[in-house]
Amino acid sequence: MSTYRILCVDPDDADRAETAARIRSDLADLDPVVETAGSLADAEAALTPETAAIVTEYTLPDGTGFDLVRSTEDVCPDAGVVLYTDTDPETIDTSELRGALAEYVGKGSVFGADRLTQLIRTTVESRAQASYPLPQNETERVAALQSYDLDAP
Numbered sequence: 414m415s416t417y418r419i420l421c422v423d424p425d426d427a428d429r430a431e432t433a434a435r436i437r438s439d440l441a442d443l444d445p446v447v448e449t450a451g452s453l454a455d456a457e458a459a460l461t462p463e464t465a466a467i468v469t470e471y472t473l474p475d476g477t478g479f480d481l482v483r484s485t486e487d488v489c490p491d492a493g494v495v496l497y498t499d500t501d502p503e504t505i506d507t508s509e510l511r512g513a514l515a516e517y518v519g520k521g522s523v524f525g526a527d528r529l530t531q532l533i534r535t536t537v538e539s540r541a542q543a544s545y546p547l548p549q550n551e552t553e554r555v556a557a558l559q560s561y562d563l564d565a566p
Contacts, residue, residue, distance in 0.1 A: 417445045417537040422456040422469040422481060423497075428520070432468060432497065432529070439530035443537065453477075457484045464489040465537040468529065471500040493536030497529055 419436055423429035433447045450456035453476035456469070467485060469478035478496050485492050496505075496517045505517075518529050 416463075417443050417465045418461065418463045419445050419447050419533060419537070420450065420456060420459055420464055420467045420469075421447060422450045422453075422467065422473065422478070424451050424470060424472070424474050426451070428470070432526075435526055436468070436530060436533060439527075440534060443534070445537070453480055453484075456481050457488075460485060460488040460492075462489050464492045466533050467492055467494045468497045468533065469494065471496055471498040471505060493533075493539075495529060495532050495536070497525070 417440075419440075421429055421433045421436065423432060429449050429451060433449050436445060436447050448459050450459050451474075453473045456467075456473075460467075464485070467481065469481050471478045473481070478494075478498065482494050485494060497520060498517070499520050502517050502519070516528075516532055518525050518532065522528070
């Protein structure tokens with residue numbers, strides 16, 4: 414079984430602890446490694462290529478959840494991101510991040526916590542099944558390596 418690394422980002426200590434505990438409990442069968450952060454800087458420091466999912470509040474003391482989404486593109490581009498927030502969705506311009514967020518879930522919504530854990534489950538299980546096409550020949554392999562800035566022959 415794979416180990417799923419999930420990062421919960423929320424500046425409110427109680428909300429962050431509650432969300433992390435809920436994820437650990439509801440996804441216990443997946444045995445997730447749940448890490449937490451209270452700021453954008455702490456979250457960016459916690460990101461690794463193995464991060465499978467990120468749950469973030471929109472408003473952070475040193476930025477926004479969208480700033481975190483941009484940071485994931487370099488470190489863990491396959492990680493699913495769920496915006497789990499009290500911020501009114503009407504005030505958030507998501508057009509520039511289309512496709513980068515798995516979904517918006519309102520913390521105060523009736524089934525918000527249940528929806529959150531369902532989304533995380535789907536996200537991490539999909540990520541584990543994702544694959545990348547193999548190059549057809551040596552020229553494609555070299556081009557792929559160069560596109561990732563890896564040492565190519």
